[in-house]
Amino acid sequence: MAGLTNAPILILKEGHKRETGKAAQHKNIMAAKAIAEALKTTLGPKGMDKMMVDGSGDVVITNDGATILREMDIEHPVAKMIVEVARAQEDEVGDGTTTAVVLAGGLLDNAEELINIGVHPTVIVQGYKAAQQKAYEFLEEMAVSVSKEEREILKKIAGTAMTGKGIEIFKEKLTEICVDAAAAIEEDGQVDVEERVNFVKIGSGSVKDTELCEGVVLDKERLNPDMPKKVAGARIALLDSTLELKKLSTDAKVTIKSPESLSSFREGEDEVLREKVDAMAKVGANVVFCKQGIGAYASRYLANYGIIAARRVSDEDMKFLALSTGGKIVTDPLEMAGEDLGSADLVRERKVGKEKKMIFVEGCHGAKAVTVVIHGSSEQIRDNVERALEDALWSVATVLGSKKIVPGGGAPEIEVAEKLRQYASTMSGRDQLAVRAFADAVEEIPLNLAENAGFDSIDALVNLRSSHGAGNKTYGLDIETGKPADMMKQGVVEPLKVKTQAIKSGTAAATLVLRVDDVIAAKVEGLKPKPGQSPHDYTRQPMMPPMM
Template identity: 55%
Template sequence: MIVLSEDSQRTSGRDAQSMNITAGKAVAESVRTTLGPKGMDKMLVDSSGGVVVTNDGVTILKEMDIDHPAANMIVEVSETQEDEVGDGTTTAVVIAGELLDQAEELIDSDVHATTIAQGYRQASEKAKELLEEKAIDVSAEDRETLVKIAATAMTGKGAENAKDKLAELVVDAVLAVRDDDGVDTDNVSVEKVVGGSIDNSELVEGVIVDKERVDENMPYMVEDANVAVFDGALEVKETEIDAEVNVTDPDQLQQFLDQEEEQLKEMVDQLKAVGTDVVFVGDGIDDMAQHYLAKEGILAVRRTKSGDLKRLARSTGARVVSNLDDLEDDDLGFAGSVAQKDIGGDERIFVEDVEEAKSVTLILRGGTEHVVDEVERAIEDSLGVVRTTLNDGKVLPGGGAPETELALELRDFADSVGGREQLAIEAFADALEVIPRTLAENAGLDPIDSLVDLRSRHDGGEFGAGLDAYTGDVIDMEGEGVVEPLRVKTQAIESATEAAVMILRIDDVIAAGDLKGGKVGDDDGDDEMPPGGGMGGGMGGMGGMGGMGGAM
């Protein structure tokens, strides 16, 4: 009996598992060489010729044109990691790929996928418990540790040469916007400027608006400014219904124009009456209103983005008003200086010298656009980990130390678990060691020697012992200041486990059409999947890579 349409394709049993596992492993393999301080970069070229050079795991996977549904599950792991923690995306994906690799060996040994899934879940829960127990407490007052965490997140990225200075800026920014509700990094605005070097980057305790004053006759700079934030338009409102007015006399037309002018003057008078020196307007400003504002010496900015309006309000203490009739003097914010300045050839409005700025701006400089973009990605990771540390208050040593410790502890735990799940837990332990092994490989070190040294030190009770990728020595990572938030590791393990388990439990793939199996760099994706669900092509059915032309 034929149930599926002729265009459908069905792959079931071991073939389906093998197909999905291969696709997941291929995704992990594509970012594996970017891991760690000696990780390499990828050049991604899209179909229109746009180029991105990065070693940020989530950016690479977003830019790649991945078609295979199982491969996309692994991409989701990186996106979840980015959203939840802001860093550790490559770690999460590499662990997920290794869990699939280990599971494949167990399946070949006739261990059922459900048993493996059960063992993986037990191992994941135990791993998170162990990490919670061994985590190091850190507080907001421990600035030195926060700076080290920020610097660790930037290691191996384009910003590494200036990581010490940038780490200080990141910590200053996060501490400035921190309040009773925690840390919202949306209040840290990032402005990119091409020109100068990364060392020229700076933190402005206030807001930079990428606009100019609307009239040349307005002041360039206002000191001790009362700031109004108006989410509306300084224009005469149009009627909501279509109306037609017949003018029979030129005097009538002049009356209309005079009335409009009077309305605009009243708006400006309302701003002046409450003591406004600077006004940021969310919509347009009529030419006549601009004239009156300039006449009164008020600096005005139009079409300010809603996000900027919120940041201005938070920074200056103003209240966003949507009706000028409601504007009172206590709705105004205060800034010591509001000025139009030139930065990198662009004129922007700087709102500075505000008391307890709860909204700040990082100005990132770099020699080229690609450099600035990569610095921005490094800064976003760094902001994420400092925020997470402040919210959770717990960190772990880096350099593969937690993974090595977990591998040892989980092997002991496996002995206490009966049944075939024991094999899955041991496989989970082996999978975690992919992190120190990859760190060693990417640094040009012997991974076997490095793992043996790490295991030996952890056997001796040194939880903080990790691999120094620069020297090849096993050192105390906590002592060296190489630390990262606890949640980076727990989230990576949790997401990787869930994705691996979901893929392993699939034993039937029913596709409405052909699942294409293009090779890496094969834009047309025309390699049909072989009969029986073989993966066809080196990237395991991941489709073309958006015009990458074999760049990887």
């Protein structure tokens, strides 16, 4: 038995693969850095675009970090972790995804160097967390307060978020739309972009025709050509029930013994619909939006009353209609009251493009939801405009909530890096190495801004450090000249919360990766044919998941 003491003990099933120690850490860091490398060339107003082609051949061209990550088909588990953290950044503040991923890549790159010289990952994580808290303090110190009345500053915030999306020629109009939309739905400093702003894209006209509708735009036509094309002073009924004849079930029986009985039966059904339409007209409704069907009989009655109606309106559109018009969604029209009706200055059917028609609900005073109607000659242009408007709206919403901004152009990163190095010099032990590594990683942002704009990144970084050393803490990179300039005077400003969230997300991603020192990958089993089926029905074979 003594000869068996050195036999290997197997605790995993055959086919499992395991990486441990520095080998696992190295591969994990490489996977995370690969994501950062893919995104860093898109950073800034002069960042490059990525072309994403899916399995069906559909193409998306964008430099929006969140969109790129969403479209990437990622397999490595650590790379997926980075993507999830980046999505948290997008969900929280709607912008700064690329910054967060580039920061995470820089933190991991510098951490790998420290690991190679013998610094334990736990020490690096502790140092990074200490640096993260100090970075928050330094950013807060350089932040400037702003109120919702400072419209020009809000426009500058929206403009900064839009820059680099390929729509700069229309920036003035689009920033106006963003600020107007945010102001319309703001409640106690909160702007819910996801739930209160609807984007409708129309394949006609130019981007300059893009407009804000303080109401709702429905991809619907009026139900009956005899209905009016527009109604001023609209009183809007929102109905979650059907206005059509009910179909009998397959086992239902109706006994009709004479032609008169058949006529009476039909008239009875007809009368039910007439009563429902009469009830809505009686409380003053002149517009009806129905979530379910509206039959021919009801359509005719509605037209006779001069009511515009649309049927099979989606759940989302009904929600926006209720928020915009102040109406209440009612299930039984016979119980509808005047206070249940929404209101709008105008409801009209408009022709958009050569053949398409849509219903516009406009002039909803006190609307809690708005619609941005995006025009453009191609789907790619319209998608870019939507992404730019969404980013800008999120930035304005974030500022209205936090009421603080910082200069852009890499100025906050340079200032934070300089102060972190001063902080590191007060520390003893190996933690200070991690804090310095954090400072170097933060400077990846201005470095990439300069490089993507075609300037020498080292020269740009040295000049920015010199400016901040002289006390010019609002100086960032002038993207046109490559020289330091006062970002506040140039109107290049960003929400404070976007910066703090990017540091939070980037640090979280990096520390998650650094704390993993063992990766156990299970064998992926192929599908096996059932008895009687051909093996050729299945093409998957047992395989090992790639570690890289």
